[in-house]
Amino acid sequence: MSCISDSNASEEAKLLDKFKNVIPQMGGDRYKGQAGRVGVIGGSIEYTGAPYFAAITALKVGCDLAHVFCAKEAAPVIKSYSPELIVHPLLDSENALDLIVPWIPRLHSLVIGPGLGRDPKILETVTSIINYCGNQNDIKPIVIDADGLFLVTQNPKVIQGYPHGLVLTPNAIEFSRLAKTVLNVSWEPTPNPDPERVQKLAAALGHKVVILHKGATDVISGSENSLKSVVCTIGGSGRRCGGQGDLLSGSLGTFICWEVMRNINCPTKDESLQTGVLASYAACRLTRLCNEKAVKKNGRSTLTTDMLNEIHSSFTELFGE
Template sequence: MAVIWRNFSSFIRSSISYSTGVSIAESSGRTVGVTELQTMVKSVIPPLTNDLHKGQAGRIGIIGGCQEYTGAPYFSAITALKVGADLAHVFCTKEAAPVIKSYSPELIVHPILDHVNALAEFEKWLPRLHTLVVGPGLGRDTEVLKTVSSVIQNCKARGIPLVIDADGLFLITESPELVVSYTNTVLTPNVVEFQRLFDKMIGERPGQNQDLAANTKLLAQCMGNLTILQKGSEDIISDGNTVIMCSTDGCPRRCGGQGDLLSGSTGVFYNWAVKKSADGTAILGPGVLAGYMACRLIRECSRRAFTSNGRSMVASDLIPHIHQSFDDIFV
């Protein structure tokens, strides 16, 4: 399988073209300007009306949380709620559940990830979810990863959009066939995770002087046009057809947890963007739109948190800024 991917990637590398310059996005040969992009972004956000019922704005699942890592799934889930989801479910191991529950009464916590009947338990909940975020605080326990692999397959069968981050990306790098060509997927690698996945799929590490945008687009194509959100000093989002660069001011602080906020917000925006794409008016793919919106929001939250806290900033300092940042950017 790896040989096939590498041969396919050689064809793509020879035919790929990407123009940087002042363009915000390139989609099917046309440039999307700032004003048009902002209009598309705002159209994704569902209006708040008095006739809504609980769950319509999003039921988001988070798979992650083990003995060592309990903060990551909390950050992802609470961000999903703060961005606008109605319900956030955390599927974690038994040991992690009491700790995560203690962080917030807003979260619905399921201690089933290491349960002997985990897959049967998941089947009760998957039909209720709009998006599943896989990876925050997941850990690398072999049996847990086997369970998560089966859950991913079940999500694909149901058409549930996936956002995969952190140790979820470790799983995908080991077994990329789990998501290859499942276009309802957003992967959110940092620089190191991107390099490992690129090496797995292309057969070589990306060069330091290579075009990061072109490499992101190439990897997305090699994985069957799912969406790659490569995090870095400049976030790059591509589904193999479109490339968006998000380089608005963030902060120089690299404390743990900021990526978990990004994955949780991506889960919410992805649900909204998928629903919007059903009306046929969206120029950009839902994964690309969701990734851009999440990057834009979390960068602004981190900028404001750093302005207030400087070197002392931690991930939880971003959460109080979600509301105002969201309003200032999207409303």
């Protein structure tokens, strides 16, 4: 765990307080869907756990509905994990875009990449989905992780100019690959991200892009150079289990849709943070606390399924009910 200065702790406490104002209140006058409908695009025959972790986390942190758009062979497996998820076996269909597009207006945010795989035809479909969302008037924030980042590294233009808020969540290796493509620099992967480098890459990617560089500390920077980077140092442990990043991206999928809803409905919204930065920070804190709690109970045996069991207590501790 990193050492935390008093100034960092104070700044992080302020960010937590800001996010508490973003969370929709529960009440008997609300109807299903008002707390968010999140779509996860990913899931292949090799990787079925990742989209499940992302989608079930989106539900557990408080969205109302979670959809998974996956390859046909992955669907029965993902469905077997949980009856809570709405699973669409469409991603590898011949007319996948035509089948998926009618669902997009019903969703408040998309999480692209968990378990996606690297099939060229599927990546082409995902590119078309991003382009479609970018050409619509309704605000559709996107979180891109895992093999979604591979897609962006191969073709950065797919996200440049995206108008509705977009967060990339690279780890150290993914960040270095992306920097090599976009900036033509060779930065060695490091567990302690450099805020200046993160902001430089975000600025190069441009309009509305936020980068959440995961590491021993998490660094979040928007493309707007006038706004400083946010650093998350609190929580976490020395145990990094497979699937933990999917918990982060799934919670972020819900949090960013809440942030966008708040910005639309609040005429006095906070202009000091680019859209996606606050949601990213909240997702980092939640993931780190889930990890810390799970490791205290399970030690080296900790799995992401153990972290899922800590979501409610961690959410309540950080944000209240």
